[in-house]
Amino acid sequence: MQKPxxxxxxxxxxxxxxxxxxxxxxxxxxxxxxxxSHLLTEDAPLFGVARTALGYALLDRDGMRGFQDRLAxxxxxxxxxxxxxxxxxxxxxxxxxxxxxxxLAVARCVPARLPAMLARHLPPGFAYLNVGHSNxxxxxLGAVKQARGRSAVLIHDVIPLEYPAYQRPGTVAPFRAKIDxxxxxxxxxxxxxQDTRQRSxxxxxxxxxxxxxxxxxxxxxxxxxxxxxxxxxPERPYFVIVGTIExxxxxxxxxxxxxxxxxxxPLLLICGARGWNNSAVFDRLDRLPENGPVQELANLSDKGLxxxxxxxxGMLFPSHAEGFGLPPAEALSLGTRVLCNxxxxxxxxLGDKAVYAPLSEPYSWIRTIEExxxxxxxxxxxxxxxxxxxxxxxxxxxxxx
Numbered sequence: 591m592q593k594p595x596x597x598x599x600x601x602x603x604x605x606x607x608x609x610x611x612x613x614x615x616x617x618x619x620x621x622x623x624x625x626x627s628h629l630l631t632e633d634a635p636l637f638g639v640a641r642t643a644l645g646y647a648l649l650d651r652d653g654m655r656g657f658q659d660r661l662a663x664x665x666x667x668x669x670x671x672x673x674x675x676x677x678x679x680x681x682x683x684x685x686x687x688x689x690x691x692x693x694l695a696v697a698r699c700v701p702a703r704l705p706a707m708l709a710r711h712l713p714p715g716f717a718y719l720n721v722g723h724s725n726x727x728x729x730x731l732g733a734v735k736q737a738r739g740r741s742a743v744l745i746h747d748v749i750p751l752e753y754p755a756y757q758r759p760g761t762v763a764p765f766r767a768k769i770d771x772x773x774x775x776x777x778x779x780x781x782x783x784q785d786t787r788q789r790s791x792x793x794x795x796x797x798x799x800x801x802x803x804x805x806x807x808x809x810x811x812x813x814x815x816x817x818x819x820x821x822x823x824p825e826r827p828y829f830v831i832v833g834t835i836e837x838x839x840x841x842x843x844x845x846x847x848x849x850x851x852x853x854x855x856p857l858l859l860i861c862g863a864r865g866w867n868n869s870a871v872f873d874r875l876d877r878l879p880e881n882g883p884v885q886e887l888a889n890l891s892d893k894g895l896x897x898x899x900x901x902x903x904g905m906l907f908p909s910h911a912e913g914f915g916l917p918p919a920e921a922l923s924l925g926t927r928v929l930c931n932x933x934x935x936x937x938x939x940l941g942d943k944a945v946y947a948p949l950s951e952p953y954s955w956i957r958t959i960e961e962x963x964x965x966x967x968x969x970x971x972x973x974x975x976x977x978x979x980x981x982x983x984x985x986x987x988x989x990x991x
Contacts, residue, residue, distance in 0.1 A: 596634065597634070597715055597716055597717040597740070597991065598634075598635065598713040598714070598715050598716060599634065599635035599636065599637060599712050599713055599716040599717070600629060600632075600634055600635070600636050600637070600716065600717045600718075600719060600991070601636075601637045601638070601639055601708070601712060601716055601717065601718045601719065601734075601739065602622075602625055602626060602629055602636070602637070602638050602639075602654075602719050602721075603622075603638075603639055603640070603718070603719065603720040603721070603722065603724070603725050603730075604622070604626065604638045604639065604640040604649070604654075604657065605639075605640045605641045605722065605724040605725035606618065606619060606622050606722030606723065606724035606725075607619065607622050607623060607626070607640075607657075607661060607722070608640045608641075608642070608684075608687055608688065608691060609684065609724060611661070611667075611683050611684055611686075611687040612681060612683030612684065612687075614863065614889070616834070617746075617914070617916045618722055618723060618746055619722070620809075621721050621722065621744065621746070621806060622721050622722040623658075623661065624806075624807060624809065624980055625719065625721050626638070626654065626657075626658055627658065628980060628984050629654075630651065630654060630655060630658065632988075635651075635713075636650075636651045636654065637649060637650055637651075637654075637711065637712060637716075638653065638654045638657065639708075640691060640725075641724075641725045641730075642688045642691060642692070643674075643677050643680065643688060644673060644677075644688075644698075644700075645698060645699050645700040645701055645703075645704075646698065646699050646701065646704050646707065647691045647692055647694075647695040647697075647698050648695055648696055648697040648698070648699075648707060648708075648711060649691070649694055649695055649696065650696045652694075653694035653695060653696060656690075656694045657690075657691065657694060660687070660690060667683070667686040667687055667690055668686060668689060668690045668693065669686065669689065670682070670685040670686050670689050671689040671692065671693075673689070673692070674686070674688055674689045696711065697710070697711055701729060704729060704730070704733040705732070705733040705736035705737050708733055708734065708736075708737035708739065709736070709737040709738070712737060712739065714737075714738035714739075715738065715739070715740070716737075716738075716739040716740070717739065717740050717741075717742060717991040718730075718734045718739050718740065718741045718742065719742050719744075719991065720741065720742070720743045720744070721743075721744035721780070722744075723745075723746060723768065726743065726768045726771055726772065727771070728771060728775075731771060731775040731776070732775070735775070740777040740778070740991070741775065741776050741777050741778070742776065742777065742778040742779070742780055742987075742990075742991045743772050743776045743778075743779055743780065744779075744780040744781075744782070745769075745772065745779055745780070745781055745782075745786060745790050745913075746782055746786070746913045746914070747782075747786055747789070747790075747911070747912070747913025747914075748765075748769060748786075748789050748790045748793045749838060749911045749912075749913065750762050750765040750766075751765065751766060751769065751793050752789065752793075752911060753838060753910065753911055755837070755867075756836065756837040756838045756867065756910070757866075757867070758866045758867065759867075769790070769793055769794065770794075770795065770796075772794075772799070773794040773795065773796050773797050773798070773799065774796060774797060776799045777799065777800065778799060778800050778801065778802065778990060778991060779799045779800070779801045779802075780801075780802055780803075780804060780987055780990075781801060781802070781803045781804075782803075782804070782805060782806050782913055782914045783803065783805060783913065783914055783935050783938055783939060784803050784938060785913075785933075785934050785935035785938055786803075786913045786914070786935065787801055787803055802986060802987060802990045803986075804982070804983045804984075804986040804987050805914070805939060805978035805982070805983060806914055806916065806978065806980075806983060807977075807978055807979045807980030807981070807982070807983050808916070808919050808920055808923050808977035808978060808979070809980060810896060810920055810923055810924065811892040811893045811896050812893060812896070813893060813896040813897035813899075813900045813924065814891075814893035814894060814896070814897055815894070815897040815898075815901075816894075817890075817891045817893050817894035817897070818890070818894040818897060818898060822887075822894075822898060823897065823898050823901040823902075824857055824859075826856070826857060827856050827857070827903040827962075827963045827964075827966045828856060828857035828858070828859055828901075828902055828903060829856060829857070829858050829859070829902055829903055829904050829905070829906050829959065829962075829963075830858075830859045830861055830898060830899055830902045830904075830905050830906070830921075831844060831858070831859075831860055831861065831862075831905070831906045831907065831908075832861045832862060832895065832899065832905065832917040832920075832921075833861075833862045833909075833917055834862050834863055834864075834865040835860065835862050835863065835864045835865050835868060835871060835872070835875075835886075836865030836866055836867065836868055837867050837868050837871075837910075838909060838910050838911055839862075839908075839909050839910075840908040840909055840910050840931075840949070841860060841868075841871050842870065842871050842874070843908045843949060843952070844858060844860075844906055844908060845871065845874050845884065846952065847952055847955055847956055847959070848883060848884050850952070850956060851883075851956060851959075851960070853883070855883045856883065856903065856959065856960075856963040857883055857884075857885070858883060858884045858885070858906075859885055859887055859898065859902075860875070860884065860885065860886045860887065861887045861888075861890060861895060861898065862888065863888050863889070864888070896920075896924060899920070899921050899924055899926055900924040900925065900926060902921075902926050903927070903962045903963050903965075903966045904926065904927040904928065904929055904958075904959070904962045905917065905918060905921035905926055905927070905928045905929070906929050906930075906955075906959070907928060907929070907930035907931065907936075908930070908931050908949060908955075909930070909931055909933070910931070910949075911933070912933060912935050912936065913935065914935065914939060915930075915933075915935060915936050915939050915940065918930055918936065918939075918940055918944060919939055919940060919975075919977055919978075922940060922943050922944065922975035922977070923975060923977045927944075927945070927962060928940065928943070928944040928945065929944070929945045929946075929947060929955065929958050929959070929962075930944050930945070930946060930947075931946070931947070931948065931949055932946040932947060932948045939978070940975070941975075943974065943975040945958060
């Protein structure tokens with residue numbers, strides 16, 4: 591079927607943003623927020639939908655602005671309503687957010703009435719956009735088709751299928767089901783890299799939907815060292831690794847390197863929250879000496895973290911697998927050197943502006959780390975990195991949906 595160049599309306603799924611209220615934004619979270627911000631600048635009719643504990647809520651443009659204002663902290667969340675108070679096992683933040691979503695909604699429905707609600711409020715041919723890996727259910731994709739809409743889904747990676755041992759218990763089978771649904775029902779799949787497209791289509795067990803590849807935008811906060819805790823940034827040369835401390839990010843590799851380098855090793859700052867399935871690494875972090883060469887930092891503000899990355903002798907990125915690789919792209923945009931694992935997707939996104947070393951060559955890593963620690967300040971060719979932009983991303987995606 592020929593896709594229209596400009597749909598009569600767009601419907602953005604905001605379920606992930608709703609469920610993540612009260613938590614720090616991850617890379618996937620930021621993508622959904624970037625779509626929300628950009629679509630609010632477009633003239634085309636716009637709606638948002640989110641799955642709550644009690645069914646679905648539909649927002650118009652004004653409601654989406656109100657939701658965005660609350661997510662950004664410009665407007666405080668309201669009090670939890672009576673319906674939320676009757677539900678058990680939910681955080682206060684989520685209860686307040688779902689209550690506000692119901693207040694902002696132009697329509698609400700129980701799950702079985704979703705097709706009728708969409709058909710009543712959106713014109714035929716509308717484009718449903720799901721960019722957060724949340725709410726990808728048979729009910730939602732089926733409701734879009736029943737309401738004569740078209741669905742476009744952004745797949746960030748298929749790492750849970752390629753590296754199931756790295757995942758939280760019980761998450762692999764639901765992710766497998768999501769990919770199967772996308773394969774069977776999506777009208778268009780958006781990929782953040784050519785590498786992700788190749789890996790994702792290799793995991794599809796049936797139909798291969800139409801696809802478009804658009805690199806994610808790199809949207810940096812202004813670095814502000816004033817938002818860092820006392821004593822940061824360090825006065826001596828230091829390196830950073832940024833990301834959730836989970837097996838895929840391979841923090842243990844760096845701990846091994848620092849153990850090999852011994853007491854004269856430069857400072858390593860591990861910036862990120864603790865994740866899952868990583869008890870051995872957590873045990874090693876718990877045994878780190880205070881004020882030693884490796885320090886763990888969590889809960890830094892975006893501006894503070896940007897300042898820390900900008901002042902580093904280098905960012906280290908030994909990840910086993912990535913869908914895009916946002917932290918090293920952000921580091922290069924700040925003029926910071928990057929040493930990373932030799933992954934195809936990182937070559938695709940970072941080009942020749944990063945230094946690549948396979949994990950099988952730990953002494954290549956040590957040699958580069960020691961050279962960089964001895965050459966600060968240093969002219970940084972990485973400052974010529976031209977980061978992908980959200981404008982380019984949306985130019986590619988929106989003309990295809």
